[in-house]
Amino acid sequence: MATATAAAPARPATGDGHKRKKNALSDGQGRLAWMLLAPTLLVIIVVAGIPVLMSIRESFFQANAGVDPTTGLVQQGDRFSGFANFTNIFTSPDTVPGSYGQIGRFANAFLNTTLITVVCVIAETILGVAMALIMAKAFRGRGIVRAGILVPWAIPTIVSALMWKLIFDEAGVMNRILGSQILWLADSASSFWAVVIADVWKTAPFIGLLTLAGLQTIPAEVYEAAKVDGATAWQQFTRITLPMVKPTLVVAVLFRTLDTLRMFDLPYGMIGPGKYRVETLSIFAYIEATQNRYGPAAAYAIILFVYVLLVAFLFVKLLGADVIGDSAPKKKKQKRDRGAKTAEVPALEMMGGSH
């Protein structure tokens, strides 16, 4: 709200001046700038813009699926179905037994996605910050510890999924250590925790690394001053470390949240498809697409996209996550503030390749 009213007076300022000669520095270089940016913009349009538009279009269509009773052949082609793919989510009789009782498959996947994200991100943040605090300390063998902590992050997710599948096997290492026979890879509450454990193991180092970078920007004098004033270690942590590392930490948590909301390969590779305790929205959309129901699959993917966007927006608004690193001159340049909002989308797209 605040930005909207603040931006209002800025518009006439750019509008009534001479657009071209607004800035002496960029005078005559607009075309060059466009040309230099064109390849990047083009790639973004081609690999992100067009597919997104196409899937939005797709989500309003359904494939014809009637079978001819004499030849057994399926009708071909698509038909426009309006919002049917979206409304069917609520009316579909296809219920599944998940952790929340017998409910619709989409609702189940949505709740799984949310619950996994909340649990994983909280655990990862706590562990990640602890890791960062350890890594920041100067001690012998620090290099090895830092490298060691990062190993899980460097392993491709699908590889760690298969690795954890062996660990969580009914006759695997985990059950030997625990001395029990927990059926992690069945479809039970333990399957959910298996996914959480594997995900935390894999991505806590990511939060740790980013937090470490934040910790290293805190000047040592602040701590010295605190010591002189007689602050305890806990006070130093809550009054100095946390507030000063918060901007970096919030961005790290934001990235992890967005990433976990799209979780696919860990539950799919480790527990398997059709396991309703761990079926996320991405998995559900994927399974629908492999059944050649591209319309509903696109609809679910779009809902996930909007959900992710909403969460990102809330993060930026409520926690002040500074994704592109230009929070300082906010008051001065409203135009850049507006830019920050549109820049969220590229930031999200960038995350797409990291998982």
Place this chain on the structure above:
Amino acid sequence: MTFARPARRVLIAATSLTALLAAAACGGSGSSTAPAGSGSSAPAVDMSKHGPIEYWQGKDTSGNAKNLIAQWNSEHPDEKVTLRELPDNADQQRQQMIQNTQIKDTKMGVISVDIVWTAEFAANGYVVPLPADQFPTDEFLPATVKGSTYFNKLYAYPTSSDGGLLYYRKDLLDKYDLQPPTTFDEMKTACKTIKDGEKDSKLNCFAGQYQKYEGLTVNAAEAINSAGGVIVGDDGKPNVNTPEAKAGLDAIKGMFDDGTIPKGAITWQEEQGRQAFQDGELIFHRNWPYVYSLAQKTDGSSKVAGKFGVAPLPGVSGPGVSSLGGHNWAIAANAENKGTAADFIKWWASSEIQKDNALATSAAPTRSALYTDPDMVKKYPYMPILLKSIETAQPRPIAVQYGDVTLAIQDAAYGALQGQTATDAALSSLQTKLQGLIK
């Protein structure tokens, strides 16, 4: 002005790139209209064109497909076949075949179709019907032909089959003077005798495949069929909410409850079960023929080499009924050189090549005569039992939306076996789901 020309060139290049990618993206969507072979003019499949083709199948694990294709290529230099190996995972194979049909790949000539995809591929026009005069089926096992047929038309030529077998510890059964069981009850009695005598706490009685995946559909269908029930009746209508089907599912559930099947087997696929059997932890094991040569290995990987035998599957109220497996070859709808594709399939399905392939890969042949062939029986002593298994085998439900059907069956069976739902409730909701899926 010097910028203008390169800029325009970049723009043109970029525009064409955009178009290309957009076209590629289009392929994934369902926007394609009627493919070749649909509608009532189906018989007019042009099989006159000859030339190079591609043959698509899963991973060539034995390497023998390459050898046979090299042989074909040296005999047919103008109609060369290129092997396209797909991932090991059946779902991914299916998906890649469908995607390449949707982008109208003309090079994809012959595809190796899993028996359960037949209805889907035929109904969607991904593959073309094979003319009966060119593809005689009288020398093939009837079950394999039935599995390749959809609405009275042959859509794929049977090239390999598969049936379940009961592997048993011959040394233990002989020690206690027991015969391989024909029913689950007999099996339980045999287990009790052996376990009482052996006093080995690690020794379990029986296991099949009960993880939630296609293997569960196979095992659940076998139990239901052997109890006299059906999932989908001969009339093509789902009929699974019956006392017989309940008896079948209850039998597996009961074996889990009384410890006949180890608790952990709810997460087992073929390989975990094979491992347990090879480690000497199972007395009886339901698996496919591929296990035979692996369990017979004397390099130390198998503790039961030379100590096991093979018998027909046991059942609930009588002899067991296997689910039918196998891959059959079909001609892709958009293939350019369908003539070569047809010739290649006929050549591969011929008696000599099937025998050569079966001896090299242990793939179960589809021609009845090969099961009594002396060379085959010498190499694979289980051949007569496998023949019996395949002859009495039942196909899994034939459905255009097979992916949904199998998931529904797995939902019902897994919920019941895990104890989350009662078997009768699971079966009645399965019946409702199947009625919506199979019309």
